[in-house]
Amino acid sequence: NAGVTQTPKFRILKIGQSMTLQCTQDMNHNYMYWYRQDPGMGLKLIYYSVGAGITDKGEVPNGYNVSRSTTEDFPLRLELAAPSQTSVYFCASSSGRETEAFFGQGTRLTVV
Amino acid sequence: AQTVTQSQPEMSVQEAETVTLSCTYDTSENNYYLFWYKQPPSRQMILVIRQEAYKQQNATENRFSVNFQKAAKSFSLKISDSQLGDTAMYFCAFMKPGGGQNFVFGPGTRLSVLP
Numbered sequence: 001n002a003g004v005t006q007t008p009k010f011r012i013l014k015i016g017q018s019m020t021l022q023c024t025q026d027m028n029h030n031y032m033y034w035y036r037q038d039p040g041m042g043l044k045l046i047y048y049s050v051g052a053g054i055t056d057k058g059e060v061p062n063g064y065n066v067s068r069s070t071t072e073d074f075p076l077r078l079e080l081a082a083p084s085q086t087s088v089y090f091c092a093s094s095s096g097r098e099t100e101a102f103f104g105q106g107t108r109l110t111v112v
Numbered sequence: 113a114q115t116v117t118q119s120q121p122e123m124s125v126q127e128a129e130t131v132t133l134s135c136t137y138d139t140s141e142n143n144y145y146l147f148w149y150k151q152p153p154s155r156q157m158i159l160v161i162r163q164e165a166y167k168q169q170n171a172t173e174n175r176f177s178v179n180f181q182k183a184a185k186s187f188s189l190k191i192s193d194s195q196l197g198d199t200a201m202y203f204c205a206f207m208k209p210g211g212g213q214n215f216v217f218g219p220g221t222r223l224s225v226l227p
Contacts, residue, residue, distance in 0.1 A: 103157035
């Protein structure tokens, strides 16, 4: 059982470049989340989805976009990378409203 | 909006000793869920323990237990018989029914278990 899988694990981007962080889960969870974790800080919610075709903004959505065309996949898109987006990104999923989230292993992104 | 506070940025404990990590939260909700997550150096987020606000009994998972004080909005984590593998960041998290953006994390406490 793979759980939540994120790719890539590490990436270096130049300012202005674009990239997509991939996230897929094989647990048939409806809820999926994208968080960022800055050094020494907790997790801040970027975007979330409560099901295929439905997405909504979290606390820090600027500079990011998401889509949810299938239950399994929830990619995060950075259109014009900026140094402020240097962070560790976590994807998570949960089966319902009151259940804990299962996390991927994170993507360490550096924008130079 | 809900907020979660962890007032201890760093803590250390001797192996085999007991340590308590503090967490307080702010909410006007009556029903909600609280979690402690562990993040070891591998970066993986691992659920340690979960508590439903409507349950008066404190949750326990082996060496991990919580002291849930609903009126005080406090949710501390006690680790007994600390092991070297407990060295990690610990995050307290709050979830209001409905999930989504109502899943909020504290800033974390870095715990070091010393041999």
